[in-house]
Amino acid sequence: MDSDETSDGEEPAERRAPADAFSALSDPLRVSILQELSAHYRTSDEAAIGFADLRRRVGVRDPGRFRYHLNELRDGFVEKADGGYRLTHAGVQVVAAILAGTYTEAVSMGPTELDSDCPFCGRPAVATCEDGRCLVTCDNEHPLFQWSVPPNATADATLPEVVDLAELLASQAIEQSLLGVCPQCYDSIEPTVLVDGPPRPLFRAVCGTCGGRIVGPVGFCLLVDPDVTAFCRRHGLTLRDDHVWEFPFVRDDSSVTVLEEDPLRLAFDVTLGGESLSATVDGRGHVTADETGGAE
Ligand SMILES: [Zn+2]
Ligand SMILES: [Zn+2]
Structure with a gap:
């Protein structure tokens, strides 16, 4: 002593x-x-x-x-x-x-055009980063992506690098919340899929302990499913090289149908390069994927 x-x-x-x-x-x-x-x-x-x-x-x-x-x-x-x-x-x-500067540094970057087009209107995707929030949209204000990034991560990075990091953090957070763990405080979290109310099916996980929220298109759940990502990789689409809004099932609601309401089951048809994959998503965002073969 x-x-x-x-x-x-x-x-x-x-x-x-x-x-x-x-x-x-x-x-x-x-x-x-x-x-x-x-x-x-x-x-x-x-x-x-x-x-x-x-x-x-x-x-x-x-x-x-x-x-x-x-x-x-x-x-x-x-x-x-x-x-x-x-x-x-x-x-x-x-x-x-x-x-990390979370409480002290206010970082502001952009707007900067990314090497990617808005899937809704074809205009360039534009990124900004403000107060630790990275936002991607287009000049028609189609919301493409947003996520938080710690200020220290933005210190020596270009805005496209910050967007890549934000997408990585988002996919990790989705993966964790699908496992029932809050990506912010590690308390348990209940992921849900909402079909009533919002105009499109939403994936949502809100932490009752820290207030952390993950909200986005249900297609987010497919982004982190190993069978879906393997299928996409074979067709040249990876989270590493492509942006989340470039995945057809993230942006395109027409590929979703409600199979059952109670318990909830949604069906996705993903077609890439003439091949199809059908995936179902349950009320907690869990994905089951099946390749259905060629669609000649
Ligand atoms: Zn647009
Ligand atoms: Zn939490």
């Missing part, structure tokens, strides 16, 4: 409200503490760091003042362990977000 550590007081009792948790970050010294704990974690095999060592690294002389600020972090972001202090899971997340 470190020499200048005195009695530690009570363990934190209850979980704080979110506003209180973030108000714990209101002092730059506390942010420095989190950053030093994170730096220690990255460079050492030991997750925990002793009180005196941590105080020296942060550069605070007065142990009482340092203890006060450290304790303010202890409900949510820092915990005691192995004779020292370490970041909690929430602490790791919040430092990652601080380092």
Whole structure:
């Protein structure tokens, strides 16, 4: 135990409200503490760091003042362990977000024309990135794609690279939410397919814990299905080289029919290069695909 550590007081009792948790970050010294704990974690095999060592690294002389600020972090972001202090899971997340510039940097890029045409009107697809939101549309304002990107990812990137990254993040998020896991907070999430109400069938997953939302055409579910992606790859269409709005089942509602309402089953007919694939999607977005052979 470190020499200048005195009695530690009570363990934190209850979980704080979110506003209180973030108000714990209101002092730059506390942010420095989190950053030093994170730096220690990255460079050492030991997750925990002793009180005196941590105080020296942060550069605070007065142990009482340092203890006060450290304790303010202890409900949510820092915990005691192995004779020292370490970041909690929430602490790791919040430092990652601080380092990524999520809370501080406002990035604005574009508009920039992409090497892709709007599938609805043939005009060039145009990308912009504002406040961490990457948006692709055309000059007739057809919505083609939108997704969030962390500001650090945009620092040295061109806008087309940011769009590629946003598409990668979106497909990972869809995959995760189809498995019932919130891509933001990893709590459980209920993916659903909506056919009543919206003019086109929608895939939607909303997290009750963090409020994360994934909403888009049901074709999104096919984008991450291994059988569908293998079929598309054989016909020269991949998420790596092509944009999500270039996949026919993402943009084209006419390829969708409702087979059954309860339980819900939707059928997709995907035809590429004279070959067809039929896929069904259930009410939770799960895909079953079957190649139906040539359509000569
Ligand atoms: Zn358009
Ligand atoms: Zn969540």
